[in-house]
Amino acid sequence: MTKTSADPSHGWASKLTISIVRSQPLAALLLLAAAIRLPLAFWPNVLHPDEIFQYLEPAWRMLGHDGVVSWEWRYGMRGWLLPSLMAGPVGLGDWIAPGGGGAFVVPRVVAALVSLSIVASAWSFGARISQTHAVVAAFVAAIWFEFVSFAPHTLSEPLATAIILPAALLLTQVSLSQRHLAIAGALLALAFVFRFQYAPAITVLVLGVCWSHWRNLIPLAIGGFFALVFGAVADAVHGVMPFAWLIANVQQNLLHDRAAEFGVTPAITYLYSFWMMWSVAIVPLSFAIWQGWRHAPLLLAMAVTNIVFHSLIGHKEYRFIFLSVVLLIIIAALGSADWVQWLRAKRGWRWALPVVALGWTLLSGTLAATGTMPDNWMRGTGAAYLAAELHSDPALCGLALYDTPFHLLPGRNRLVGGSALYAFDPADPAAGGDLAAAARKAAPAFNRILSRADQASNLPAGFSQRDCAGVGGADTCIFARSGGCDAAAAAPFILNDVLVRIDR
Numbered sequence: 001m002t003k004t005s006a007d008p009s010h011g012w013a014s015k016l017t018i019s020i021v022r023s024q025p026l027a028a029l030l031l032l033a034a035a036i037r038l039p040l041a042f043w044p045n046v047l048h049p050d051e052i053f054q055y056l057e058p059a060w061r062m063l064g065h066d067g068v069v070s071w072e073w074r075y076g077m078r079g080w081l082l083p084s085l086m087a088g089p090v091g092l093g094d095w096i097a098p099g100g101g102g103a104f105v106v107p108r109v110v111a112a113l114v115s116l117s118i119v120a121s122a123w124s125f126g127a128r129i130s131q132t133h134a135v136v137a138a139f140v141a142a143i144w145f146e147f148v149s150f151a152p153h154t155l156s157e158p159l160a161t162a163i164i165l166p167a168a169l170l171l172t173q174v175s176l177s178q179r180h181l182a183i184a185g186a187l188l189a190l191a192f193v194f195r196f197q198y199a200p201a202i203t204v205l206v207l208g209v210c211w212s213h214w215r216n217l218i219p220l221a222i223g224g225f226f227a228l229v230f231g232a233v234a235d236a237v238h239g240v241m242p243f244a245w246l247i248a249n250v251q252q253n254l255l256h257d258r259a260a261e262f263g264v265t266p267a268i269t270y271l272y273s274f275w276m277m278w279s280v281a282i283v284p285l286s287f288a289i290w291q292g293w294r295h296a297p298l299l300l301a302m303a304v305t306n307i308v309f310h311s312l313i314g315h316k317e318y319r320f321i322f323l324s325v326v327l328l329i330i331i332a333a334l335g336s337a338d339w340v341q342w343l344r345a346k347r348g349w350r351w352a353l354p355v356v357a358l359g360w361t362l363l364s365g366t367l368a369a370t371g372t373m374p375d376n377w378m379r380g381t382g383a384a385y386l387a388a389e390l391h392s393d394p395a396l397c398g399l400a401l402y403d404t405p406f407h408l409l410p411g412r413n414r415l416v417g418g419s420a421l422y423a424f425d426p427a428d429p430a431a432g433g434d435l436a437a438a439a440r441k442a443a444p445a446f447n448r449i450l451s452r453a454d455q456a457s458n459l460p461a462g463f464s465q466r467d468c469a470g471v472g473g474a475d476t477c478i479f480a481r482s483g484g485c486d487a488a489a490a491a492p493f494i495l496n497d498v499l500v501r502i503d504r
Contacts, residue, residue: 025135026123033119033142034112041108041152046380048319049407051154056107057411058083059090068412069496071504077249081193081234086110086154100391100414108152114162115151121165122330126337129295132353133337140333140360145368146277146325149376157322160195163187164202164323171209172298178219185223193231196246197313198323201306208298257314264314270307273318276372281363285332292335296327303327336360380410382469386478387414389467390448397485398446400424402439403455406495406504408472422446422490423498430492430501438493445490449479 046052053070061067062083072078086107093106122141126133141147150158167187170180188202210216232242253259278285293300303324310320336356343352367373387410390396398420401409406423409415424431424439431438436458439449443460451459453468453475460481468477 026120026138029123029138029142030116030119033116036143036148037112037115037151038109040148041112042105044381044384045377046410047153047376048155052411053407054078055083055086055154056090056104059086060103060413062087063091066412068406069499071499074500075248075252076240076245077252079193079231079235079245080238081231082156084234100417104410104414107154111154111159112152115147115158117162118147118165118326121169122333124169125296125330126334129334130341132340133334136337136340136356137330137333139357140329143361143364144329145364145373150322155319156195157319160191160198161323161326164191164198165326168205168299171205176216181216181219182223185220186227189224189227197310197320198306200309201302201323204302204305205298208301259315262315265316267311269316270311270321277318278367279371281367288332288335289328290335291338292331295334296331299327300331383409383471385469386450386467386471386476389478390415391417393448396448398422398487399448399450400439400446402449402451402459403435404450404452404476405472420445420485420487421495422493423495424493425498425502427502428498442490442493444486447481447483447485450476451479453477
C-alpha cells in the first residue's frame with residue numbers, strides 16, 4: 001500500500017474530480033438554457049405592461065429621468081425593492097447603449113440569467129432520485145416553451161419563482177442545517193416581497209417542512225426577517241412607509257375591486273388555461289404528473305394551493321400561476337424519467353433517454369408554435385418598431401398619443417427620450433367631450449402623433465401618415481408635420497397629468 005493512497009488531499013482531489021465530471025451534464029444543460037433564453041432578451045416582445053410600467057419605468061425614474069407614473073404607483077400599491085434591484089441593470093444598459101434600447105435589454109438579460117436557477121433546481125430535485133432523473137428534469141426545464149417564454153421578462157411571477165425553487169430545494173433536503181434554513185427563509189421572504197400572492201404556496205412549503213420540527217421555524221424566520229428588512233429599507237429610502245404598499249394593494253383590489261376592472265372570470269378559468277396552453281398534450285402531461293408526484297409531493301401541494309388560491313380571485317391571468325406551471329412540469333419530467341428507467345430495465349431499450357428527450361422537445365416546439373403562443377411571441381413588437389422610429393427621429397420635439405392607450409407602448413424613454421409626451425384620451429374631462437377639437441387647439445405643442453390609422457380624419461391638419469404597425473390588435477401609425485413645438489399650447493395634456501384625471 002502506498003502512502004499516497006491514504007493521503008487526505010488525494011481523496012479530496014478525487015472527490016472534486018468526480019464531482020466536476022458528474023456536474024458536466026448540468027453545465028451543458030445550463031449553457032443550452034442560456035443559449036435559448038438570452039437571444040430572447042433582445043426580442044422586443046412584451047407579455048404584459050407590468051414588466052414596463054411597474055418595474056422598468058420606476059427604475060428609470062429612480063435614476064433621475066422622467067417616466068410614466070401608472071395608477072398603481074400613485075396609489076402606493078407597489079413596493080420599491082424590485083424596481084430598486086432593476087435600477088442597476090437599467091442604468092448599466094443605458095450606459096452601454098444610450099437611447100432606450102440598453103435600458104430595456106440589460107434587465108431582460110439579467111432576468112433570463114436568473115431563470116437558470118429553475119434549471120439548476122430541477123437538476124437537483126432529479127439528482128436525489130437518479131442521474132437519469134436529474135438529466136431529464138433539467139433538460140425539460142431548459143427547453144420547455146413556457147419557461148423560455150417568461151424567462152427574459154421583468155415580471156414578478158417568474159422572478160419570484162426563480163428564488164422559490166432554490167428555497168424549496170434547500171428545505172426538502174434529508175438533513176437540514178441552520179444555515180440552509182436561514183438562506184431558505186431569506187429567499188422565501190424575498191419571493192413574498194416580489195409576489196405576495198404566492199404566500200399560500202410558500203406557507204404550504206414551510207408547514208410541510210416544519211410541521212414535525214417546529215424549531216426549524218426559528219432560523220427560517222431569522223433569515224426571512226433580514227430579507228424583509230431589505231425590502232423595508234428600499235421603501236423607506238423612497239420616503240414611503242415600509243410595506244404600506246401591501247395594505248394599499250389589498251385595499252384597492254379587494255375592497256375597491258380595482259383589479260376587477262380588468263376582467264373577472266370563473267373559478268375554473270385556470271383549468272381552461274391549461275387546456276389552451278397545452279392542448280391535447282395535457283393528456284400525456286397529466287399521466288407524467290401522476291407518475292412523478294410521489295417524488296415531490298410537497299411541490300405538488302404547493303402547485304395545487306397556488307392554483308386554488310388564484311382561482312378564488314376574480315381577475316385571472318395565466319402568468320399569475322407561473323409558479324404552479326413550473327412545479328407541475330418539473331414533476332412531469334420526473335415522471336417521464338421513471339418511464340425511461342422502466343424501459344431500460346424491462347425492455348432493455350438503451351435509447352429510451354434520447355427518445356423521451358426528443359418527445360419533450362417536439363412537444364415543447366409544437367406548443368410554442370401553435371395556439372396562443374404566436375401572438376405572445378409577437379405581442380408588443382409593433383409598438384417597439386414605432387418607438388424605435390420615433391426615438392431615432394431627429395426632428396421630433398413633441399409626441400401626442402391620440403386615443404392610443406399608453407400601456408400598449410414600451411415606456412417613455414424608448415418612445416420619446418427627452419421630448420415632450422402628451423395624451424388625448426376620450427375619458428379625459430379636459431378634452432371637453434371633443435377630442436379632435438382639443439388636439440387641434442394643442443397641435444402647436446407637438447409635431448408627431450401616434451394614433452390608429454382609422455383616426456386619421458380626426459387629427460389636426462398638416463399631419464401626414466408615415467410608418468404603421470400593429471399595436472393592440474389595431475393598425476397604429478405615426479403622423480408627422482414639419483416645424484417645431486410650442487410646449488405651452490398643450491400643457492394640460494401632459495401624459496402623467498392625463499393619467500391622474502382618468503385614474504389610469
